Amino acid sequence: MKFFKTSFSLLALLLLASCVGNMNPTGGNSTPNYPYFITTKPLVVKKIAVPTGTKLVYEEQFFKEGKQDKMLNERDLTDIGLPSGQTIIWGGVPVTSISRFFNSEMRGFTVYADFTKLSEDKKNRFSRLWQSCDSGIGIAVKDIDDWSFNTKNISDVQSCSVLYQRYFKDNAEQQNFLDEMYTALLETGSK
Template identity: 65%
Template sequence: MKLFRKFSSLLTLILTGCIGNMNPTGGNSAPNYPYFITTEPVVVKKITVPKGTKLVYEERMFLEGKQDKMMSEQRLIEIEFPAGQTINWGGVPITSINKFFNSEMRGYTVYAKFDELSEDKKTKFSELWQNCSNDLGITIKNTDDWSFNKQNIADVNDCSVLYQRYFKDDEKQQTYLNELYAALLKVDLK
């Protein structure tokens, strides 16, 4: 009996020590992804980005933080425009583009800054987008092109967590995304 008590006390101490030190986020800090800050306007993923744009890349062994040169576009996971600057994507000012986290999905999320969209520039597309959120998930055919190229855009995958293609049986969500995609295809940037 004494041996059982000692063993259970030891087990309790070990488990308490382990649980007490666990981080619920799965680690002690976020990865220090390699990134490059552009020193001049440059074309990335068929988008002309301004000087000062932050290009973030996939984790790589022995590469962390700021890099001295651009890396391969194949490893790009985020384009973040300089503070206070946006680019036009489908007639909407955007602040960043992030590749989908799920590597099996071909696409990215664009983040709008609707307070910079003037009334005279609003379209059915921008209004539908703004009604659900500022982030819009886009599936694409060619992963080398993140521009507003309607021939490359396969679909609108999601608009916030409110509308997602994942919920195929939810007619309301699918209808809204279909309307959003149809409005996207009608955007005329001339």
């Protein structure tokens, strides 16, 4: 009987271990195949001019998944990914992608830079602060339909990597850095 209990426990443990990597925390067993569209000509999306070959990813939708033959509603856009090796200038900085905040109650997006494509003579206070985080910056906006570097629409810098987050309101160092970054962003936009 002891052998049976030990064998049964071992079998249950093996079955559980084999499932661990296959489980999705949202309840499904696979990652959603979000609908996306690859631009076939230069376009303006969320008030940003994007080149041919840009990948536009949309919210999960019924009966639409994977590659689409045409653009979907811009309101449902979650990500703009530029073709490999290409950038657009956002706030004087070459960027590779922009992603809407995952939390839909937050009005904003994260911008990802490629600082290897920013020459020293083009750097300014804003780009240097951004580069010091070595990651994306979270931008809060008034109008979620405008992802451009429009300082009249940008209401704050919410984050710069995981190092600086508005969420940690009691951390003066983080708040001061983000305040300085927001001021530098506004100065860059006024030039």
